[in-house]
Amino acid sequence: MDRVDATEHFAQHAQGDLPSLLVLIIDINPIPWTTNPLSTALPFNTALSNLLLFLNAHLAFSHTNKVAVIAAAAPRGGGAKILYPAAELPTDTKGRPQSRPPQPAPQPGEPNKYRPFKDLEEGVLAGLGKVLASVNEEDDGTDRTVVSETRIAGALTLALAYINRLAGAGADNLGQTLTKGTGTTEAGTMQSRILVVSVAGDVASEYVPVMNCVFAAQKKHIPIDVCKVAGNSVFLQQAADATGGVYMKLDAPNGFLQYLMMAYLPDPAARQHLVLPTQANVDFRAACFCHKKVVDVGYVCSICLSIFCTVPPDNICMTCQTKLAHTVGGMVVRKKKKKKAGTATGSGAGTPTVGTPRP
Amino acid sequence: MTDTTSAPSLYKKKEGTLTADPSASLLTWTPNTAGPAPLTIPISCISNLQATPPTSAKVMIKVFALPPDAPPEAQPETHVFNFTVANARALADAVKDTLTTAIQTVKAASIAAALPAPTPELTPAAATALLSRPEHLDLSEKTLLSSFNLHTELLQSSPQLNRLFTTLVISGPLTPPQFWSTRLPLLRAFAIDRAQRKGPYNVLAAIKPKTVDNVIKMSLSREQIREIFEQHPVVRRAYDETVPGKLSEDGFWKRFFGSGLFRQLRGETARREDDVLDRFMDLPFESNELHPPTLPIPTTLSLSANAQNTSFTGNRPDLTMRPTSLPIQRTLNSLSIKLLDSVTPADALSSHPEEPQRLADLEPPPPEDSVRLHVQRLESVAAVDGEKRKEKPARPLYKALLSLSGPGSIDLAASAHPTSPSSFSTATNQITNLLNAQASSHKQSLKSLEIGEVPEVVTLCHGANMEFLRHFYNAFLSGDSKRMSEAGKIIGSVERGLERSKAVKEQLLKEAEASQSGTDIKAVKAREREVRRAEEVGGMLRGGEECLERAVGWWGSVNA
Numbered sequence: 001m002d003r004v005d006a007t008e009h010f011a012q013h014a015q016g017d018l019p020s021l022l023v024l025i026i027d028i029n030p031i032p033w034t035t036n037p038l039s040t041a042l043p044f045n046t047a048l049s050n051l052l053l054f055l056n057a058h059l060a061f062s063h064t065n066k067v068a069v070i071a072a073a074a075p076r077g078g079g080a081k082i083l084y085p086a087a088e089l090p091t092d093t094k095g096r097p098q099s100r101p102p103q104p105a106p107q108p109g110e111p112n113k114y115r116p117f118k119d120l121e122e123g124v125l126a127g128l129g130k131v132l133a134s135v136n137e138e139d140d141g142t143d144r145t146v147v148s149e150t151r152i153a154g155a156l157t158l159a160l161a162y163i164n165r166l167a168g169a170g171a172d173n174l175g176q177t178l179t180k181g182t183g184t185t186e187a188g189t190m191q192s193r194i195l196v197v198s199v200a201g202d203v204a205s206e207y208v209p210v211m212n213c214v215f216a217a218q219k220k221h222i223p224i225d226v227c228k229v230a231g232n233s234v235f236l237q238q239a240a241d242a243t244g245g246v247y248m249k250l251d252a253p254n255g256f257l258q259y260l261m262m263a264y265l266p267d268p269a270a271r272q273h274l275v276l277p278t279q280a281n282v283d284f285r286a287a288c289f290c291h292k293k294v295v296d297v298g299y300v301c302s303i304c305l306s307i308f309c310t311v312p313p314d315n316i317c318m319t320c321q322t323k324l325a326h327t328v329g330g331m332v333v334r335k336k337k338k339k340k341a342g343t344a345t346g347s348g349a350g351t352p353t354v355g356t357p358r359p
Numbered sequence: 360m361t362d363t364t365s366a367p368s369l370y371k372k373k374e375g376t377l378t379a380d381p382s383a384s385l386l387t388w389t390p391n392t393a394g395p396a397p398l399t400i401p402i403s404c405i406s407n408l409q410a411t412p413p414t415s416a417k418v419m420i421k422v423f424a425l426p427p428d429a430p431p432e433a434q435p436e437t438h439v440f441n442f443t444v445a446n447a448r449a450l451a452d453a454v455k456d457t458l459t460t461a462i463q464t465v466k467a468a469s470i471a472a473a474l475p476a477p478t479p480e481l482t483p484a485a486a487t488a489l490l491s492r493p494e495h496l497d498l499s500e501k502t503l504l505s506s507f508n509l510h511t512e513l514l515q516s517s518p519q520l521n522r523l524f525t526t527l528v529i530s531g532p533l534t535p536p537q538f539w540s541t542r543l544p545l546l547r548a549f550a551i552d553r554a555q556r557k558g559p560y561n562v563l564a565a566i567k568p569k570t571v572d573n574v575i576k577m578s579l580s581r582e583q584i585r586e587i588f589e590q591h592p593v594v595r596r597a598y599d600e601t602v603p604g605k606l607s608e609d610g611f612w613k614r615f616f617g618s619g620l621f622r623q624l625r626g627e628t629a630r631r632e633d634d635v636l637d638r639f640m641d642l643p644f645e646s647n648e649l650h651p652p653t654l655p656i657p658t659t660l661s662l663s664a665n666a667q668n669t670s671f672t673g674n675r676p677d678l679t680m681r682p683t684s685l686p687i688q689r690t691l692n693s694l695s696i697k698l699l700d701s702v703t704p705a706d707a708l709s710s711h712p713e714e715p716q717r718l719a720d721l722e723p724p725p726p727e728d729s730v731r732l733h734v735q736r737l738e739s740v741a742a743v744d745g746e747k748r749k750e751k752p753a754r755p756l757y758k759a760l761l762s763l764s765g766p767g768s769i770d771l772a773a774s775a776h777p778t779s780p781s782s783f784s785t786a787t788n789q790i791t792n793l794l795n796a797q798a799s800s801h802k803q804s805l806k807s808l809e810i811g812e813v814p815e816v817v818t819l820c821h822g823a824n825m826e827f828l829r830h831f832y833n834a835f836l837s838g839d840s841k842r843m844s845e846a847g848k849i850i851g852s853v854e855r856g857l858e859r860s861k862a863v864k865e866q867l868l869k870e871a872e873a874s875q876s877g878t879d880i881k882a883v884k885a886r887e888r889e890v891r892r893a894e895e896v897g898g899m900l901r902g903g904e905e906c907l908e909r910a911v912g913w914w915g916s917v918n919a
Contacts, residue, residue, distance in 0.1 A: 030756030049774030255786030
């Protein structure tokens, strides 16, 4: 119908004009940031400045581009907090919404700063300050502790939810049209991507939640880029590989700004035409479901495909409660050595993972 | 299966040892005493092999062999070997098995070596005569594996498969049953393909005269004649009445194809010219007896039974279905009816003629047949992580971060200048290296197009390696401890596969080196290019080699 009366062009958006949303997840785990070598090579304030420059660059590309900043490993609130943009109705310390939004403290000496840049910088720093200061508030009287691995699943989920809210349900990054009930079509409203700046390793117990986030991002064609300033992560490599993002472990952390500007700036539309400097060898190991150990060769339930490092007790799969028959390999196991996590006849089967060589 | 089996036996009442040696392709009988001469029969001369059934008391093997220089029609000589030792049955069976496999191998070799042109297309008329319904095809595993004809035809039809077969079975250690056991789907599809036949069709329309040297020639095969008689009984009557009385057979056909009867049957307007045959022209529509309905027509479809409810007003019938006096139409319609009657119906109407049609639209949907999975969250299991991770007090650390992130310490302009001058260039280098690596892996797929044809020796080597691996893993992982020995035999071939790949690679390199002679720059460059290409092609075998090594590793670890 639209084509007949020539109103079709109102509904179309040229691909290049799609606004782009960048969600930045900063890992503010204090242990890596305050210990050598990272604190000398790349102090926290320098890293923050570089990130702000990078976000300004992203905003400068188009008037419609948007940015969101999430902190992971925040001291309270489950470890994930949105720093920017701040919620419209901020809550006070007890969680009750305040009646009027507080005015941001005016910064002296910056009257000529480009407004969006100014808002971004002030918002991020204010939010970050609030989050970091919240460690002083204790609600249960115990001394808080922090470990050197970061839980990243909460931040990923928060980022995905934010993207979902902004981009509209149903639209994905390929700009595919979604059809409303009335028969009109509406092009995808926003292209989005996630950039994770990570300084620490994975928590193995988070394998399942992280993989869930990765699959959700895969479905929506949201690339997850990972900038590994320090530390080693297996799950983030898989996340970047599965979603088509860029994974880089920085050789020279003090060149942080250069890495950001050169490798992480293109948006999803431009990436289709570019060769991405992502790490070629991906560590595809998974963590077992029972002990959360990262395994190379293990047992896989043939019903629900959950991975175990050893034979589950009573031969009952732990997720789907199926009774499994189990014989090891069918080969004559002399001397009862448990050599093989090889295939098993019957319902339980183990598979060696198809692995590319680990870096 | 290249091991020889031997057993003590009696030949012509003399004691000796019967030895079957597949590798030398010989069956020999050496006497114990020096008296009679030893008997040597090349396995390729053995035409038949018989043995006494397991239930009989006597254990004998009879071998029919054609001496190599005898004419093919001569009677084969028989040699009878008696086994009288204690475990005669087992020994005799072993010898018999070795002999059978060796004979099969030799036979397959001779067929594959000949490799005539692929079997010519069956003429359509010949095809119609060989109607064999697919239901009568025996597609069981045993039949497929033992049908030698099927194997040879399949090998003839696919030269690639033939090459593989030659490499693996004739010059290699695999036996034909082993080779075919992993290719049962291929055999099955080919057997079904072979058994397909063309259905009945209008023969008269298919007969066309060929003009050779200004002489009109027409060729008729027996099957076509038979079809004509079936489809047009008038012609049969004419034939019966005129041959051998008035006309010879050849004469009959000559006149037939020029007569008006022929043209009338084809549907063209015909004049009466030929006095002999044209008196039958009036008959076609009288002698067409109404075909009796061979199947009971279900009441829902029968027009006559529903004549009360059927109104013949409405849309006019199709052009071909109107009652006209055009002879061509009547001919074609009656011909189509005849053709259809001769074909068995595909649907099962005949099985339930009386059951009324059930309309299932308004019935409730069928109950779901899925299996419910109860998936649990695994928090309870092994929540303890094992090792205690190092915990540090949080507050001072976060305070340190807070001090670093205050507005005063954030200076965007200053952070754009690196503290150490080389850090930016290190970063750039790392990024460009990664980009190059990624780009070259993109180019890799393009480069393989430059290789062009992969040399056949590489394909064969890889195919052989994969074949051995498949058989090895089939035996190894089957859970059957009896097949362990089989796996052990194949592991030898697997190891040899590794050596073979190495040999192939070396051969490729040698050829590349030798391909360009000369010492000038151009030749040197060309040689280098060839060597690189040979290395790349040889590198294609790398994946297979890794799998072979892994298999050898599994075997070694179990047997350790």
